[in-house]
Amino acid sequence: MADDKDVLRDVWFGRIPACFTLNQDEETEREAEPYYLLLPRVSYLTLVTDKVKKHFLRVMRAEDVGEMWFEYEGTPLKWHYPIGVLFDLHASNSILPWSITVHFKNFPGQDLLHCMSSSVVEAHFMSSIKEADALKHKSQVVNDMQKKDHKQLWMGLQNDKFEQFWAMNRKLMEYPTEEAGFRYIPFRIYQVNGTHTSTPLILESSQGTEKRYQVVIHGIEPLMETPLQWLSEHLSHPDNFLHICVVPAPSD
Amino acid sequence: MKPLGGPKDSRGGTATDGDPWKAHVLLQLRRRDREQCRRFRDLVCAYSGLLDKSGATDWILASGRRGAVSPSRAQLKKAAGELAYQVVERQQQMKMQDDVLEEQRDRLLQDERRLAGARDLRLQLRLRAERLGERNGRLKAEYDALMERQGRAERRLREEKLRGSGLLEDVMALKRQAAARLNQRNHRRSRAQDVNLQKELQTAATSQVNVDSSLGGARWRCLALKKKPAEKSPAEIQADFLLLPFLRSAPASHVSPRIPASIRDLFERRRGRSRPAAEEEEPARPVRVPAAARVPGRALHVLEAHEQGVNAAAFCPSSALLASAGTDRVVKVWQVRAGALRHQTTLDGSTEGLTCVQFDPTGHRILAGSYDKSALLWCLDRPVAKLTLTGHGRKVTAARFSRHQVVTGSADGTVRMWDLQRAACVHLAQASSFCSDVVCSENVAISGHFDRKIRLWDTRLSSCVRCLSAQGKVTSLDLSADGRHLLSCCRDDGLQLLDVRRWSHRGAAFRAEGFKCASDSTKVAISPDACFVAAGSADGAVYVWNVSAGNLEARLADNHSASVSAVCWSSSGEYAASVDKKGRAVLWSDL
Numbered sequence: 048m049a050d051d052k053d054v055l056r057d058v059w060f061g062r063i064p065a066c067f068t069l070n071q072d073e074e075t076e077r078e079a080e081p082y083y084l085l086l087p088r089v090s091y092l093t094l095v096t097d098k099v100k101k102h103f104l105r106v107m108r109a110e111d112v113g114e115m116w117f118e119y120e121g122t123p124l125k126w127h128y129p130i131g132v133l134f135d136l137h138a139s140n141s142i143l144p145w146s147i148t149v150h151f152k153n154f155p156g157q158d159l160l161h162c163m164s165s166s167v168v169e170a171h172f173m174s175s176i177k178e179a180d181a182l183k184h185k186s187q188v189v190n191d192m193q194k195k196d197h198k199q200l201w202m203g204l205q206n207d208k209f210e211q212f213w214a215m216n217r218k219l220m221e222y223p224t225e226e227a228g229f230r231y232i233p234f235r236i237y238q239v240n241g242t243h244t245s246t247p248l249i250l251e252s253s254q255g256t257e258k259r260y261q262v263v264i265h266g267i268e269p270l271m272e273t274p275l276q277w278l279s280e281h282l283s284h285p286d287n288f289l290h291i292c293v294v295p296a297p298s299d
Numbered sequence: 300m301k302p303l304g305g306p307k308d309s310r311g312g313t314a315t316d317g318d319p320w321k322a323h324v325l326l327q328l329r330r331r332d333r334e335q336c337r338r339f340r341d342l343v344c345a346y347s348g349l350l351d352k353s354g355a356t357d358w359i360l361a362s363g364r365r366g367a368v369s370p371s372r373a374q375l376k377k378a379a380g381e382l383a384y385q386v387v388e389r390q391q392q393m394k395m396q397d398d399v400l401e402e403q404r405d406r407l408l409q410d411e412r413r414l415a416g417a418r419d420l421r422l423q424l425r426l427r428a429e430r431l432g433e434r435n436g437r438l439k440a441e442y443d444a445l446m447e448r449q450g451r452a453e454r455r456l457r458e459e460k461l462r463g464s465g466l467l468e469d470v471m472a473l474k475r476q477a478a479a480r481l482n483q484r485n486h487r488r489s490r491a492q493d494v495n496l497q498k499e500l501q502t503a504a505t506s507q508v509n510v511d512s513s514l515g516g517a518r519w520r521c522l523a524l525k526k527k528p529a530e531k532s533p534a535e536i537q538a539d540f541l542l543l544p545f546l547r548s549a550p551a552s553h554v555s556p557r558i559p560a561s562i563r564d565l566f567e568r569r570r571g572r573s574r575p576a577a578e579e580e581e582p583a584r585p586v587r588v589p590a591a592a593r594v595p596g597r598a599l600h601v602l603e604a605h606e607q608g609v610n611a612a613a614f615c616p617s618s619a620l621l622a623s624a625g626t627d628r629v630v631k632v633w634q635v636r637a638g639a640l641r642h643q644t645t646l647d648g649s650t651e652g653l654t655c656v657q658f659d660p661t662g663h664r665i666l667a668g669s670y671d672k673s674a675l676l677w678c679l680d681r682p683v684a685k686l687t688l689t690g691h692g693r694k695v696t697a698a699r700f701s702r703h704q705v706v707t708g709s710a711d712g713t714v715r716m717w718d719l720q721r722a723a724c725v726h727l728a729q730a731s732s733f734c735s736d737v738v739c740s741e742n743v744a745i746s747g748h749f750d751r752k753i754r755l756w757d758t759r760l761s762s763c764v765r766c767l768s769a770q771g772k773v774t775s776l777d778l779s780a781d782g783r784h785l786l787s788c789c790r791d792d793g794l795q796l797l798d799v800r801r802w803s804h805r806g807a808a809f810r811a812e813g814f815k816c817a818s819d820s821t822k823v824a825i826s827p828d829a830c831f832v833a834a835g836s837a838d839g840a841v842y843v844w845n846v847s848a849g850n851l852e853a854r855l856a857d858n859h860s861a862s863v864s865a866v867c868w869s870s871s872g873e874y875a876a877s878v879d880k881k882g883r884a885v886l887w888s889d890l
Contacts, residue, residue, distance in 0.1 A: 050321060057328040064339030080350060084341045085336065105354070144339060258452065271826030273320040282324070 058265055059209045061088035063134050064144035067099045069106075070118075072150055079106045083144065087207060088131030088265060089285050091172075092117060092124060093162045094205060103149055113152045116159055119145070123158045127171050128237075129284050135263045135292040136237050169201050172286055176200065179233035179287030180219060188219055204285050212285060219287055220280050228276035234289035263292040264299045362672075477650045481683075484647065484887035488682060592826030592872030594843055595833070595887030598858045599638040599874075602884060604631060609878035611655045611822055614869040615662040620679075621867075621876055623884055624653035624667050632665070632679065633884075635874060640886055646677040647685030651694075655736075659700045666705060674707045676719070688717050690724050696820065697746075701739035701758060708734035708746050716744075716758055726761030730754055735819060736775045740782040740799065747773030747787055749819070755802070765802055769795065775822040779829035780870065784846075786825040786832050792816050794823055794832055796846065809834075809844040811851045813841065817862035817880075824868045824875070833875055835863020841877050841887070858885045 062085040069079040082102045086095055100115050117124040124133050124147070138145050154161075162168065180189040189197075196215050203212025222229055261268055264282050283289050345527075607624035612623040621633040621640060629647045633640040651670035658665055664685075673693050676686040688698075692711035704725070705717040710733050716726040732750035739745075743764070744756040749772045755765040755869050769790035776868045778785055784805070785797040792815050793808030809832060817837035825832050831852060833843045839859035843852045861881040868875050875887040 050325060054321075054328065057325070057332060061328070061332065062336040062340070064335065064343060079355075082350070083339075083346045085343050102350070143335060151718065265328070266331040269327070270320040270323050273324065277321070298856060299411060 051281055056209065058282060059089060059212075061131060061265055062086065063088060063110065063250055065095075066144045066146045067103075067117075068146060069103050070148050070150045073089060073264065074108065074111055075107055076104045076108065079103055086130045086134075086145075088129065088134070090130055090204065090207070091128075091168050092126040092133070092169055094165060099149060103151070107151065111151065113192050114154050114161065114163070116150050116154055118148045118150060121157045125159060126162050126168070127160055129286075129290060131265055131284075132237060132290045132292060135266055137292060138293055139261075139263060139266070139292075140297050165205065169205075172201060172204065173197060175286035175288060176219070179283075182231040182233040183219070183229035183287070184222070185230065188221075192218070201283070216285070216287075229279065232275050232279045232289065233283075233287060234279070234291060237290065239294055261292075261294050261296050263294055264289065268297045277299075335643065350703065357828045378543050423782065428702070451764045473650075479825060480505070481648065533797055538886050592828045592830055592868065593889035594852050595830060595841070595855065595875040596853060596889045597887065598855070598885050599888050600886040601858055602640060603882055604633070604640075604878065604884035605882040607630075607652070607882055608880040609864060609882055609884060610653060610820065611667075611865045612867045612876050612878045613656050613658055613885065614867055614874065615658040616660055617662050620658070620662065621869075621874075621884075621886070622656045622658060622665055623876075623878055624656035626652035627882075628652055628669075630656055630665055630677065632668050633870075635886065638886070638888060640884065644679070644682060646682050646684070647673055648677075648687070648769050649673075653700055654694060654696050655822075657699055663698075666698045666700060668698040668707060670694040672709070674698040674717075676705070688715075688720065688722065688724070690715060696735055697737040699737050699739045699744075701744060702741075704758065706737050706739050706744045706758065708737040710734070712748075713758060714744060714746050714761075716761060726758065728756055728761045728763065729765070733742075737772050737777040738776045738785065738824075739779060745776060745778075745785060745799075747776045749773070751789075753785075753787060753797070767797070767802060767804075770808065772819065774816060774819055775865075777823055779825050780827040781829070784825060784829045786823055788816060788821060788823040788834060790816050790819065794834055794844070796825075796832070806849060808849075809849070811842050811844070811854070813838060813840065813854070814842050818864065821862075822865035824866045826868050826874050827870050833868065833877075835859070835866050835877050835879070837862040839863060839879065841875075841885075855887065858881060 056262060065086050067082040067084065069081075070076065072080075080102075080254050082099050084095070084099065096115070096117075104112060107120075119133075119137050122135075122137055128136075129207075134145055177186065177189050179182075180186050192215075199215045202208070203215070262271075264278070269278065269282070279289050311569055312816055313879070371875045394514065407769040459761060463656050533684065537760075604623050605627050607626040609625045612621060614754060616693065619635055620643065621635055622630055623633070624630045628649045628651065629645050630653060632643045632645045633644050646665060646667075649667070649669040649671055652669065654668045655668045656665060663679055664680050665679065666674060667677075670673050672689065672691045672694060675684045676688070676689040677683075678685050688705065690711035691707065692708045693712065696706050696710055697706075697708040701716075703719060705719060706714060707717065708714050712729065712731050712733060714728040714730060714734060714737060715724050716728075719725065730746060730748055730752075732752065734746050734748055736747045737744055739758070744758050746754050746756065747769070748754065751769045751773070752770060753767045753769055753773060753776070754763050755767075757764050769787055769789050769794060771791035774788045776785060776787050778799075785799050787795050787797060789808075791808075793810045795808045796805045797803070798805045813836065814834065815837040817835070821835065823832065823834040825846075830846050831843055832846060833841060835841050839861060840854050840856035841859075841863060844850065844853055845852045859877065859879040859881075860883070861878050861879045863879050866875065866877045873888060877887065878884045
């Protein structure tokens with residue numbers, strides 16, 4: 048269906064303009080220019096910020112460089128959340144571009160996971176896929192896949208290859224025709240306080256009164272009557288989870 | 300871990316394009332992209348480019364500052380040398396590359412030329428293919444046309460065959476009718492004969508009682524037998540009489556048709572044996588002795604001989620019998636006795652009218668030609684045809700005896716010679732013109748044709764030996780008794796005499812005021828001594844010319860009411876006879 052394919056494309060190619068600036072406290076040889084980048088929503092921060100790192104390292108002394116981490120308005124950004132989720136959760140109502148501060152020291156170990164190479168991201172991504180398939184098909188599909196199929200999924204994400212990724216991901220989105228859909232829908236719900244949960248969340252249906260929360264997926268608010276199965280098939284992130292952000296409605 | 304409630308089915312009913320939620324999602328995604336992405340894309344790209352450039356200048360500036368102090372003159376020189384060497388090397392490489400390029404260009408040119416050649420060839424081939432295609436089309440059309448023609452021809456063949464079989468059936472039916480008629484007539488005749496025989500036998504039986512005891516009676520019987528002209532020997536008569544008592548005892552109705560037949564068969568056989576002997580004596584037959592002909596002057600007997608027109612008449616060699624053949628399909632034989640004609644017998648068997656008639660030299664057989672494309676042969680004592688000679692394509696106009704053969708001429712333009720023993724055609728002569736009459740002499744046959752030719756045939760070779768022109772369409776021919784003079788009648792109302800041995804016309808044509816040749820088959824006669832010629836005219840008169848004087852000897856009118864179709868002269872020269880188109884026959888003599 049043309050529309051469904053368009054949705055998949057729009058989801059995959061969703062971009063967020065971001066402005067990286069070096070933290071004021073970092074010691075530099077000279078003043079560092081800010082770095083602008085369009086971040087893919089479905090990817091992870093540490094996968095796409097090689098250029099940022101290279102840019103800022105020019106002005107840094109080598110001995111001062113520690114592990115790079117990012118922060119927005121005082122909140123350290125967890126690299127293992129998809130970029131889109133980070134934006135929707137923390138900055139959905141801020142002015143674009145999203146201004147991210149880059150740190151090279153004082154790594155907040157209690158808030159963030161270490162990420163020394165992309166293999167860590169790959170391990171995290173694959174475990175998410177397996178978890179999701181366990182919910183959807185009792186892991187049958189992902190277990191039937193070969194090593195190279197797993198690699199294809201990962202390379203598709205890493206190199207931003209839509210066709211390559213979906214050629215394989217399609218299998219994960221299928222379900223037996225005799226059944227109405229997946230066994231369970233894998234999803235995660237994020238709230239402003241910074242935790243994510245998979246437990247049911249009761250949204251007060253505040254009809255008539257003022258709306259207090261926004262339910263945001265990929266930067267949009269789907270209608271409440273949208274079928275969950277369809278949402279899962281089309282609006283899931285590459286890790287096969289439906290990442291839903293519940294954020295306070297803008298006051299204005 | 301159950302997900303939130305909500306519509307579970309995703310593809311079944313909800314996947315239609317008209318779903319508002321789906322449209323909403325699409326719309327929101329588009330808006331998101333417009334706001335967050337597109338607006339900044341160019342900006343980000345431009346900034347990155349700018350950043351890269353400024354970074355590069357920084358680096359050059361930095362390196363320039365650093366390198367300005369260090370390099371010595373020698374190093375620079377060395378670097379310059381190296382660069383010069385590199386330049387030379389590059390130039391060489393460029394030259395080589397140019398060569399390679401040139402070569403490739405040449406090859407390209409050649410290839411192009413070959414390509415052009417191949418294109419030409421292809422064009423030619425295509426033209427040829429088109430031509431061939433056209434020719435094929437034409438051939439196909441021709442073939443179709445031929446097929447159609449063949450189909451039509453076959454259909455016609457079938458139709459013709461059908462028609463042929465229909466015609467055959469018609470012919471068969473006609474033949475059957477004719478046969479039935481013949482049978483009926485035969486039956487009637489045989490019954491009449493039976494009755495006659497019965498009567499004769501009865502009288503004979505009564506007379507036998509008187510004669511039986513006396514010798515004088517026997518003598519009387521012998522005398523009575525001698526009086527009869529029949530060829531029965533006394534022994535046969537004896538057998539006849541001896542048989543009678545036995546036969547009488549059987550029921551008459553059963554035996555009577557068979558007895559005469561058996562007795563006749565007996566006679567036939569006897570006669571058959573004796574006939575060759577008679578024919579061997581041919582040179583001595585009385586016919587050949589030319590008697591002085593007398594000019595006919597008076598009609599001895601006028602009678603209505605046939606129901607329809609009479610086409611031909613002929614005397615028998617002994618002059619005692621006259622045969623006439625008519626359109627009514629029969630030959631009638633008349634006894635010429637005491638200046639009168641008495642009907643003796645009627646011979647039938649033809650399915651159409653008869654055209655000509657002739658006695659054989661012994662006077663026992665009669666030959667006649669018929670419109671039914673055949674010639675018929677009778678023996679005088681049997682009214683049923685003995686032989687039917689078929690083979691001509693049109694009516695038989697002339698049939699003549701020639702020693703052991705029979706020669707017939709037909710309207711189909713052929714002259715055929717028949718062997719009577721085998722009853723088969725032995726020779727066929729093609730004249731390619733309507734043959735109107737034939738006469739025969741020793742080993743030759745002379746035929747007259749409508750193409751104004753008189754042809755002489757060798758009957759042994761069946762080839763045309765000589766040919767002579769006449770003045771018009773030849774209607775009939777007649778040969779004198781000695782076979783030297785041939786009389787021909789033409790449609791120009793003139794009779795011409797021909798010397799057979801010299802094969803030339805003798806004198807002028809015989810003509811007369813008022814004489815008009817009535818038809819294409821008008822038959823004329825020459826007297827046996829070749830002194831007179833006679834012909835019947837369209838006005839019903841008979842004209843007689845004197846041969847030696849060439850003048851008209853007599854004009855005999857008032858006895859025929861229609862055109863005279865034939866005239867004949869008896870071999871003794873005593874009588875002449877003429878017949879006309881209304882069935883009348885007239886016997887003439889000088890008395």
